[in-house]
Amino acid sequence: MQSDIDIQITLFQIIEEKIKDPDRTTAEMMELLCIEKRSLRNRQRGTTYLTGPEFYRLARHFDIRLYDIELQLQQQAAAEGRPEKSPGRAPQTVLSIDSNYMPLLRLEFTDLQQYIDALCEEMEILASKDSPWIKMVCSEVPLFHLVGFEQLAFFKIFMYYHHIVDEKLTFEEFLRKIKRFDLSSRFRTIFESYAAIDSEEIWDRHTFEKLLRLIHECNVYGKFEQQKTVEGLLAEVDELVKYLNPIILEGKKIKGAWIELYDYESVMREGITLIGVGNKPTKAFFTLFMLQNVSTTHTEILSFLKLAFHAILRRSNLIVKSSNRLKSTFLNLLSEQAMQYRNKILKIHE
Numbered sequence: 001m002q003s004d005i006d007i008q009i010t011l012f013q014i015i016e017e018k019i020k021d022p023d024r025t026t027a028e029m030m031e032l033l034c035i036e037k038r039s040l041r042n043r044q045r046g047t048t049y050l051t052g053p054e055f056y057r058l059a060r061h062f063d064i065r066l067y068d069i070e071l072q073l074q075q076q077a078a079a080e081g082r083p084e085k086s087p088g089r090a091p092q093t094v095l096s097i098d099s100n101y102m103p104l105l106r107l108e109f110t111d112l113q114q115y116i117d118a119l120c121e122e123m124e125i126l127a128s129k130d131s132p133w134i135k136m137v138c139s140e141v142p143l144f145h146l147v148g149f150e151q152l153a154f155f156k157i158f159m160y161y162h163h164i165v166d167e168k169l170t171f172e173e174f175l176r177k178i179k180r181f182d183l184s185s186r187f188r189t190i191f192e193s194y195a196a197i198d199s200e201e202i203w204d205r206h207t208f209e210k211l212l213r214l215i216h217e218c219n220v221y222g223k224f225e226q227q228k229t230v231e232g233l234l235a236e237v238d239e240l241v242k243y244l245n246p247i248i249l250e251g252k253k254i255k256g257a258w259i260e261l262y263d264y265e266s267v268m269r270e271g272i273t274l275i276g277v278g279n280k281p282t283k284a285f286f287t288l289f290m291l292q293n294v295s296t297t298h299t300e301i302l303s304f305l306k307l308a309f310h311a312i313l314r315r316s317n318l319i320v321k322s323s324n325r326l327k328s329t330f331l332n333l334l335s336e337q338a339m340q341y342r343n344k345i346l347k348i349h350e
Contacts, residue, residue, distance in 0.1 A: 005046040005049075006073060007069055007073075007304065007307075008043070008046060008049065008050050008055070009044070009045075009046050010069045010072050010073055010076075011050075011055065011058060011059065011064065011069055012043070012044045013072065014062075014064055014068055014069065014072060015029070015058065015062045015064065018062060018064075019062070026040065028061070029058065032057055032058065032061055033054050033057065033058075049308065049311045049312065049315075050308065051137065051269060051270040051272065051308065051312075052137070052270070052272040052284070052286065052304070052305040052308045052309070053270040053271075053272065053286045053287070054269075054270065055304065055308065056286060056301070066300040066301070066304070100294065100295045100296070101294045101295075102114065102115055102118065103292075104160065104161070104164070104165075104291060104292055105164070105165060106165075107161075107165055107166055107177075109177060109178050109181065112157065112161075112178065112181070112183075113181045113183070115291075116181075116183050116186045116187075116190075117186065119143075119186075119190060120186045120189050120190050120193075122275075123144075123189070123190050123193035123194060123197075124189065124193050126193070126197060126275055126277075127193040127194075127196045127197050129277045130277065130278070131198075131277055131278045132197045132198070132275070132276070132277050133197065133198045133199065133200070133275070133276055133277070134194070134197055134198070134199040134200075134201075134273065134274070134275050135199070135200045135201075135272075135273070135274040135275075135276075135306075135309050136199065136200070136201045136202070136271070136272065136273045136274075137202050137268060137270065137271060137272040137273075137309065137312060138201055138202060138203045138204075138207050138268065138271065139204075139207065139210075139268035139269065139270060139271040139287065140156075140207060140210050140211065140271065140287075140290070141156075141207060141208060141210070141211050141240075142201070142273075143156060143190075143291070144190065144191070144194040145194075145240070145243075145244075146211075146240075147187035147188070147190045147191045147194075148187075148191040148243065149236040149239060149240055149243075150184055150187060150236075151232055151233055151236050152211070152233065152236045152237070152240065153187055154171075154174070154175060154178075154183075155171065155214070155215070155233060156211070156290070156291065157174075157291055158171050158174045158175075159214050159218070159290060160289070160290040160291040160292065161174060162174075162218075162223065163289075163290065164289070164290075164292070169223075170222075170223050170224065170225050171218065171223055171224055171225075171229060172224070172225040172226065172229060173225075192255060194253075195253040195254045195255035195257060196253075196255040196256070196257050197257055198257045198258050198259070199253075199257070199258075199259050199260070200259075200260045200262070200309075200313070201259065201260070201261050201262065202262040202264050202268070202309075202312055202313060202316050203261060203262065203263065203264065203268075204263070204264045204265070204266065204267055204268045205263075205265070205333060206267060206268075207268065208333075208334050208337055209337045209341075211237070212237065212337055212338065212340075212341035213341070215230070215233055215234070215237075215341065215345065216341055216344055216345055219345050230345060230346075231346075234338075234341075234342050234345065234346075237338050237341075237342075238338060241334050241335055241338050244331075244334060245331060247259055247261060248261055248319050248320070248327060248330060248331055249320070249327060249331075250320065251320035260318055260320065261318075261319050261320065262313060262316035262317060262318055262319065263316060263317045263319050263322075263326070263330055264312065264315065264316040265315075265316070265317070266315075270286075270287065271286075271287030271293075272284065272285070272286060272287070272305060272308070272309065273285040273287075273293075274302070274305055274306060274309060276302075281302040281303070281305070281306050282297065282302070283295055283296070283297050283302075284296055284297075284301060284302055284305050
């Protein structure tokens with residue numbers, strides 16, 4: 001199998017050949033990936049890995065198929081006198097990658113109910129399979145964890161609607177509007193299904209803090225009607241820290257499935273979720289913004305994302321097999337962040 005770095009470098013080569021204007025190409029890619037020129041150069045040279053969503057954005061924007069990359073790699077191998085691989089498949093007639101997108105844009109929240117119902121069904125089906133698994137690059141605390149803490153799960157969903165749909169909405173008003181949908185029972189099903197599925201998750205030192213920062217910002221900008229609402233969220237934050245302790249130390253979920261939590265020492269920019277059964281990935285989810293994602297079952301994209309996930313994994317530390325000092329450092333960081341933001345938030349109310 002071709003190395004993931006060769007695939008990445010070839011993607012950039014094809015982009016340059018297609019556009020034939022280095023300045024324009026560089027400017028477009030910097031804007032598309034939201035990075036500076038030096039970071040882009042590192043990706044072009046292969047010293048920094050592209051994340052799955054970055055690869056997807058570039059391929060979609062510049063209309064490049066994985067077949068195009070495969071063909072170029074074969075031509076390079078032939079030019080260098082390396083043994084030829086078996087002939088590649090014929091070009092696909094569809095140039096873009098098929099993906100699914102469920103928009104969350106309505107204030108009556110019927111789309112949210114459909115979204116949670118679909119996630120609930122997806123997790124129940126996955127948990128019923130033999131040897132199911134989940135692989136996640138976690139730029140934020142995954143909803144799979146938060147659904148075990150009802151108010152935190154509602155808060156994560158609220159933040160999406162606040163930013164995208166109605167910035168005047170308060171958290172309590174949001175809760176009143178969605179009460180009729182009985183999402184709490186779906187949350188429990190999702191949480192229990194997730195706890196029965198083995199998973200690998202890559203977190204960084206800011207994954208947990210991002211949740212706390214959102215609570216703090218909402219408090220500063222008056223998005224809570226009552227102080228007891230904030231105190232309730234902070235109480236669930238403390239419960240979340242307690243819940244994460246045995247996961248980090250023992251690598252076990254509450255339903256007995258194993259979890260390998262990795263510490264990525266740099267900063268995550270994107271969120272990726274891969275699900276599968278046995279050795280086969282079956283679906284990928286790209287996080288677009290907070291709750292909103294697109295999914296694909298495209299086999300070649302799934303294969304690449306599995307490679308990309310393991311590339312990030314190789315640059316991370318498996319906490320359960322790390323030294324006691326590293327485990328303590330990570331656990332203490334979560335507790336310290338929770339205490340730091342608790343003091344910040346409650347001080348405002350004094």
